Amino acid sequence: MGVTREGYRIVGPDAVxxxxxxxxxxxxxxxxxxxxxxxxxxxxxVDxxxxxxxxPLGAAGIPVLRADPPVPVDGGAPAEVLAELGRSRPGALTALPAGGWTMSGREEEIAAADRASAPVExxxxxxxxxxAGGAGAGPLVALTFDDGPDPEFTPRVLDVLHRHDAPAAFFCIGLNALAHPGVVRRIADAGQTLGNHTWSHAYLPxxxxxxxARQLDRTRDVLADACGDxxxxxxxxxxxxGRSPELLRAVDALGLTTALWDVDAKDxxxxxxxxxxxxxLGQVRPGSVILMHDAGGDRSQTVAALPAVITGLRARGYRIVGLDALLAVT
Known part of the structure; x- marks a missing residue:
């Protein structure tokens, strides 16, 4: 199973x-x-x-194997390559546990790369x-939502934000933006911040x-097309x-500003x-960047929690601002 510039490619034993x-x-x-x-x-x-x-495949009960470097061709392995690996070398692939995550089994490697990135960060x-969040920028915090847009849950999140007059940033996956350009337009028309979350939720290092470039440029172009400007x-x-010193320097050279987080709702x-x-509310501190999700599964609980998050932050004396405003005072 692979991703392409236009969507998804399934290579099976009998057909493509x-x-x-x-x-x-x-x-x-x-x-x-x-x-x-x-x-x-x-x-x-997958890779x-x-x-x-x-x-979603794991939730549907379908076993998933991951091909690790150096297998992925730069930007992602073609579906034909992944299918052949599944047929000829399944023992060389990593089985992902049900309910796990894409990078299961690589936690130590990822943590080491994160630590090595500290000087560049x-x-x-x-x-x-x-x-990065939590920089003590006075009583200011930012709300962010990952993995959208989603045709059901992103509009519901936007409705809550509108009722509470709260800004937020939406980090969009290019494939989802390609499928739901109208939702991207609604985010932009609401005056909320659009961010790049790669084309296919890739581990960039x-x-x-x-x-x-493929992951970031394709997503940028689809977001711009959806907004009509x-x-x-x-x-x-x-x-x-996911980051490494080399990745952070490359992203900086592209003129992009990286947004991490220090509060994870784990929604x-x-x-x-x-x-x-x-x-x-238990993790927040001055300058926090709060991570939540508006897609990637059933996000009805996120929508239901959001009013309490917003009112709770304000009751504690925090002002919710956009990423640009938060960056300006850190």
């Missing part, structure tokens, strides 16, 4: 299928259908540039090219310069917060609206 300009629900539904018709079951092979696929923060997309959030785990709100 291309599904274009659609949300992830359509390829997942198609794979569920194929699995039901396959006597011995179906296993899907670390295909982070939109493994969660400090420089970028000083130069106003990175926002695995990619070279060509792959990085060439407004600059200044902000990047690397999926999983993707769906612990209940009250728990989501308590997590945010």
């Amino acid at each position: 299928e291309v599904l274009e300009h659609c949300g992830v629900e359509r390829p997942v539904a198609r794979l569920v259908e194929l699995a039901a018709r396959t006597p011995d079951g179906l296993t899907v092979v 670390s540039a295909n982070g939109v696929l493994d969660g 400090r420089r970028l923060v000083r130069e106003g090219r990175m926002l 695995d990619l070279g310069p060509v792959g990085l 060439d407004r600059p997309i200044r902000w990047l959030r690397p999926p999983y917060g 993707w785990s769906r612990p209940g609206p009250d728990v989501i709100a308590e997590r945010v």
Whole structure:
């Protein structure tokens, strides 16, 4: 299973299928259908540039294998390459646990890369090219939402923000923006910030310069097309917060400002609206960047928790501002 400039590519034992300009629900539904018709079951092979696929596939009960570097071609491995690996070398692939995440098994490697990035991060923060959160910028905080746009949950999040007159940033996955341009336009028309969250939720340190450019440029172009103008997309959030010194320098050279976070609602785990709100309010501090999600699964609990998050922050004396405003005072 691979991603392309127009959508998703399924390479099976008997046929190749291309599904274009659609949300992830359509390829997942198609794979569920194929699995039901396959006597011995179906296993899907992805790589670390295909982070939109493994969660929904796992939730649908379809086993997922991940191909690791140096397998991915710069920007993501073609579906044909992944299918051949699944047939010929399944033992060389990593089985993703149900309910796990795309990078399962690589936690130590990722943590080491994050630690090595610290000197570059400090420089970028000083130069106003990175926002890490929690920098003590007075009683100011920023709300951010990842993985959209989603045709159901993003508009509901926007409705809550409008009722409470609260700004936020939406870090969009290019494939989702391609499938739902009207939702992107609504984010922009509401005066909210649009950010780049890569084309396919890729772990960016695995990619070279060509792959990085493809992931970021395609997403930038789709967001601009959806808005009907060439407004600059200044902000990047690397999926999983994945970074390396080389990646951060490359992103800076592209003129993008990296937004990390220091408050993680972990709303993707769906612990209940009250728990989501308590997590945010329990972690927040001056200058915090709060991470939530408006897509990637059922986000009804996030929508339900958001009013309590906003009113709770304000009751504690915090003012909710946009990323640009927060960066200006850090």
